[in-house]
Amino acid sequence: MDAQSCLNECDDPGTPREVASNAPTVARPAARDVHVWRIELLGDAEAYVASLSPAERLRLERLRGEQRDRFAISHGAIRRVLGAYLECSARDVPLESPSGRPPRVPGLELSLTHCEQLALFAVAVTPVGVDVEATNRVADDLRELAEATLSPAELRQFLTTPPQDQARTWLRSWVRKEAVLKARREGLDRRSLRELDVSADRVEELTLVDLDLGPSHVAAAALTPPAARITLRDWTDDSR
Numbered sequence: 050m051d052a053q054s055c056l057n058e059c060d061d062p063g064t065p066r067e068v069a070s071n072a073p074t075v076a077r078p079a080a081r082d083v084h085v086w087r088i089e090l091l092g093d094a095e096a097y098v099a100s101l102s103p104a105e106r107l108r109l110e111r112l113r114g115e116q117r118d119r120f121a122i123s124h125g126a127i128r129r130v131l132g133a134y135l136e137c138s139a140r141d142v143p144l145e146s147p148s149g150r151p152p153r154v155p156g157l158e159l160s161l162t163h164c165e166q167l168a169l170f171a172v173a174v175t176p177v178g179v180d181v182e183a184t185n186r187v188a189d190d191l192r193e194l195a196e197a198t199l200s201p202a203e204l205r206q207f208l209t210t211p212p213q214d215q216a217r218t219w220l221r222s223w224v225r226k227e228a229v230l231k232a233r234r235e236g237l238d239r240r241s242l243r244e245l246d247v248s249a250d251r252v253e254e255l256t257l258v259d260l261d262l263g264p265s266h267v268a269a270a271a272l273t274p275p276a277a278r279i280t281l282r283d284w285t286d287d288s289r
């Protein structure tokens with residue numbers, strides 16, 4: 050699949066822009082569509098807290114500092130996005146976000162990922178997984194990490210990549226694996242990582258798509274057919 054042409058379909062960037070109950074409605078993704086919302090985790094975190102459910106607030110209470118703010122903004126923002134789909138206020142969205150599980154809402158499939166100041170939130174009607182990593186977060190022991198995490202085919206690709214590109218090559222495999230695990234709702238462990246080969250764009254039932262977010266991030270999505278078309282949208286917080 051040509052990921053770039055998918056991303057070029059980007060429409061309505063910044064919609065919904067409003068956080069109030071007059072947020073515009075957004076058509077739900079059709080069977081072939083996946084919406085990926087890009088959410089910057091900046092702004093007034095407190096403005097989001099009132100829309101969170103009691104269970105989300107319990108999770109929030111266990112967090113401190115930046116982690117707390119980013120949780121409030123990401124979960125508050127996904128409530129607003131879902132409110133625009135479901136035509137209700139953010140607070141009334143019947144969203145569940147249990148720890149160690151993907152977010153759930155009746156009638157839609159969701160996946161959330163965050164890295165530093167950026168979150169991606171994927172919405173589809175069939176199972177979807179999305180993952181993002183920052184390119185400045187790669188460990189020094191890259192070769193060791195690659196041997197511990199990559200399949201034989203991925204490791205061959207990695208070892209034939211020029212040294213200056215190896216970090217990005219490893220991250221590309223990493224986000225593709227995490228996207229698959231998320232679409233399958235599985236956790237991550239080192240043993241299964243080497244067995245999970247993402248060097249091709251098809252992994253069993255899932256189709257893999259690399260998302261181009263520029264030089265500072267690497268991201269991928271795993272889609273369940275018939276989903277085949279990704280629309281990237283920007284969430285904008287008007288409080289900043």
Ligand SMILES: CC(C)(COP(=O)(O)OP(=O)(O)OC[C@H]1O[C@@H](n2cnc3c(N)ncnc32)[C@H](O)[C@@H]1OP(=O)(O)O)[C@@H](O)C(=O)NCCC(=O)NCCS
Binds near residue numbers: 181239
């Ligand atoms: C689930 C997993 C894909 C999470 O990824 P991550 O890189 O830690 O974090 P991300 O920001 O990309 O994703 C976090 C989001 O994934 C979602 N998520 C959590 N568990 C999930 C699961 N089993 N399936 C699908 N999605 C899941 C949640 O929405 C979570 O957001 P929230 O905590 O704000 O509710 C995976 O990496 C994992 O199992 N992590 C647990 C840590 C672990 O096992 N570490 C071992 C290191 S060897």
